[in-house]
Amino acid sequence: MMEEAELCFPQLLNTSCKRHTRPQFESMLIYILMSFVSLLTVVLNLLVIISISHFRKLHTPTNLIILSLAVSDLFVGLFVMPFQVLLTEPCWLLGDLVCSMCFFLAFIIVSASVVNIVLISVDRYVAICDPLHYPTKFTQSRVKVSALLCWISCIFYSFMxxxxxxxxxxxxxxxYGQCVINIFGAVHVVIAFIIPISTIVVLYLRVFVVAVSQARAMRSHITAVKLQSSVTVTVKKSELKAARTLGVVVAVFLMCFCPYYCVSLSGYDITMASSTNSFINFLLLLNSCLNPVIYAFFYPWFRNSVKFIVTLQILQPQSSQANIL
Incomplete structure (x- = not known):
């Protein structure tokens, strides 16, 4: 009887997985923390989606990429985090098909977050390093097509x-009682981590160099036409602020994703339901909750739009025309 109690499926004595229990306090802590972060992720990203979708002043190419990122982050809170909570259980009871489909959905959503961060980096690179051609290169229609291709490519990659x-x-x-998948680890690390991270770092190093040179030029008032100079400075300050904010988004992204892929690169084998695995997966998914928090701190438009939403002013006629910038 004691041996049967330690099995995931006691009726399958020879083929059932063993039930590895953890302290009740640790289990409760994981449930409460993951549930709270999941709910917070959904609420915050839903506010971002409503804000950018509703207010026409926010329909800019950069914000459309942020909208696509918020959609992927919303799905992380809705689907991936609850799935991760289930994986912390000692036994998987939902069957093999559900296990595979949950991983498939998680790969699509997390990959989309990564690709959207890369798109943000490219957007800021062109805006800072080639500002004259930015309005023609990054139109709303092109950004929408890019976001759509981002999701299609992530679905195709996850399927393959x-x-x-x-x-x-x-x-x-x-x-029986396991939820295990097998992928080409080296290929996945290169495509989903090394290539995007290298692209992001190279682009932001370039943006940083150009931003520093522009900041020095702004401090030295040596231009001949003062009116034109002041207009140029205003535009550059706006772009630099956006680049700095999205730079913080990228920095947080690196801090959340690096531990997960560093463990993958090290070849260290960890149990699916172990505390170590739960922590690095939680840290990776936490990035989806932190992105809208960054917007709240750095973007006045987000704070203003949240006030409109919470106070129900968004229901008023012509509220989409409100100037919340």
Missing amino acids: ILYDNLKQPGRYNSC
Whole structure:
């Protein structure tokens, strides 16, 4: 009886996984923390989506990319975080097909977040380093197409990387009660981490160099036409502020994603339900909650739009025309 009580499926004595229990306090802490962060992630990103979608003043190319990022972050809170909570359980009870589909959905959503961060970096790079051509290169229609291609490419990539797992769910489980997938780890790390991170770092190093040179030029008032100079300075300050804010977004992204992929690169094998695995996965997903928090601190338009939403002023006629900048 004691042996049966330690099995995920006591009726399957020879093929059931063992139930590895953890302290009740640790389990409760994980549930409460993940549930709270999941709810907060959904609420904050929903505010970002409503703000950018409703107020026409916010319909800029940069904000459209932020909108796409907020959608992926919203899905992280709605689907990926609850799935991660289930993975902290000692036994997986929902079946092999649900396991594979949950991983497939998680790969799409998290990959979309990464690609959207790359798009933000490209947007800021062109805005700072090639400001004269930015309005023609980054139009709203082009950004919408880019965001759509981002999601399509993430769906295709996730399907290819998880093809064997989707074709035959549970083929890599060693016993009943597991939720295990197998992917080409090296390929995934290169495509989903090294290439995007390298692109982001290179672009922001370039942006940083140009931003520093522009800041020095702004401090030295040596231009011949003062009126033109003041207009140029105003535009540059606006762009530099946006670049600085989105630079913080990228820095937080690196801090959240690096531990997960560093463990993958090290080849260190950790148990799916272990505390270490729960922590690095939680840190990775926490990025989706921190992005709108950064907007709240750095973007006045976000704070103003939240006031409109909370006070229900958004329901008033012509509220979409309000100047919240």
